[in-house]
Amino acid sequence: MAQMTMIEAIREAHDVAMAADDKVVVFGEDVGFFGGVFRCTAGLQEKYGKSRCFDAPINESGIVGTAIGMAAYGLKPVIEIQFADYVYPAYDQIVSEAARLRHRSNGDFTCPLVIRMPTGGGIFGGQTHSQSPEAIFTHVSGLKVVIPSNPRDAKGLLLAAIADPDPVIFLEPKRLYNGPFDGHHDKPIESWKKHPQGNVPDGDEIVPLGKAHIQREGADVTVLAYGTMVYVAEAAAKETGVDAEVIDLRTLMPLDLDTIVESVKKTGRCVVVHEATRTSGFGGELMSLVQEACFYHLEAPMIRVTGWDTPYPHAQEWEYFPGPGRVGEALRKVMKD
Numbered sequence: 001m002a003q004m005t006m007i008e009a010i011r012e013a014h015d016v017a018m019a020a021d022d023k024v025v026v027f028g029e030d031v032g033f034f035g036g037v038f039r040c041t042a043g044l045q046e047k048y049g050k051s052r053c054f055d056a057p058i059n060e061s062g063i064v065g066t067a068i069g070m071a072a073y074g075l076k077p078v079i080e081i082q083f084a085d086y087v088y089p090a091y092d093q094i095v096s097e098a099a100r101l102r103h104r105s106n107g108d109f110t111c112p113l114v115i116r117m118p119t120g121g122g123i124f125g126g127q128t129h130s131q132s133p134e135a136i137f138t139h140v141s142g143l144k145v146v147i148p149s150n151p152r153d154a155k156g157l158l159l160a161a162i163a164d165p166d167p168v169i170f171l172e173p174k175r176l177y178n179g180p181f182d183g184h185h186d187k188p189i190e191s192w193k194k195h196p197q198g199n200v201p202d203g204d205e206i207v208p209l210g211k212a213h214i215q216r217e218g219a220d221v222t223v224l225a226y227g228t229m230v231y232v233a234e235a236a237a238k239e240t241g242v243d244a245e246v247i248d249l250r251t252l253m254p255l256d257l258d259t260i261v262e263s264v265k266k267t268g269r270c271v272v273v274h275e276a277t278r279t280s281g282f283g284g285e286l287m288s289l290v291q292e293a294c295f296y297h298l299e300a301p302m303i304r305v306t307g308w309d310t311p312y313p314h315a316q317e318w319e320y321f322p323g324p325g326r327v328g329e330a331l332r333k334v335m336k337d
Helices: 006-020 044-048 060-072 088-098 134-138 151-163 229-240 257-267 282-297 324-336
Strands: 024-028 053-055 076-080 114-119 144-146 168-173 213-216 221-225 244-248 251-253 270-277 303-307
Touching (some): 006 076, 006 151, 060 088, 144 151, 151 168, 213 229, 221 257, 221 324, 229 244, 229 324, 244 257, 257 282, 282 303, 303 324
Parallel strands (some): 024 053, 114 168, 221 244, 221 270, 270 303
Antiparallel strands (some): 144 251
């Protein structure tokens, strides 16, 4: 067990997987010699050589298309899109090729591909370095979608994703790379090195895809969150005094509906929190699923707390970012209804 940042845990997962299987290859823009813009792949090229960890041209559709071909021929590519905002040119390759390969070949081919992407805001990245596009991938049959919130999960989930025989979208909340973030941007930064979830097991221990984690137990209201919003929800519960049960979904597809339903039936209330824009965000799907499964147990209307339906702003980032103030307001409101 070692204390790690999320960056170090992701790098460790690469290292473990590459050491265990020489079919695992890593590439993307600047991931080789430079080690990636966030240094998640630092040292891998030096250790495993330029044929297994290498730089790619600035061409997202080319990176993903090449990786799909590699996967179809038996390799296990783990590729990086430098920011999730840059994935759109590759969307057709992901949706029309990677996600459909098993189905269209009647199982003759699979696509064991992991697409890693830093996601979300909170770093003053503006509209082209802060987006949260998870919902456009959850809509696509054949894709798994993973969003870790801490170093331990980041390593374990990435190892599970690499071992999976089908394509996995692995979204890494960049605001959490170096420490947990509760939404109070004016407070001193906390390090993962002093946080319990910064303890990362040695070796190849995986965190199974499709299993949520109860981050905070509570009896009053269930809060469904993922990524950075897990810590914002925790802060809101503490600051309002509402005994909220905070569930870290960890994977959106496959979704651990059993854990969600069990919690909502216990609390009778539900708040959904995500950083992405509100309209057609994954929160709408979560609310539909909860309503279908828990209608007779709900004691109040469900509430969403999300980003706004605008491009991600630079100057007004903290008005856009769902902070503990907005989440706390939702908790108080759902308890009054």
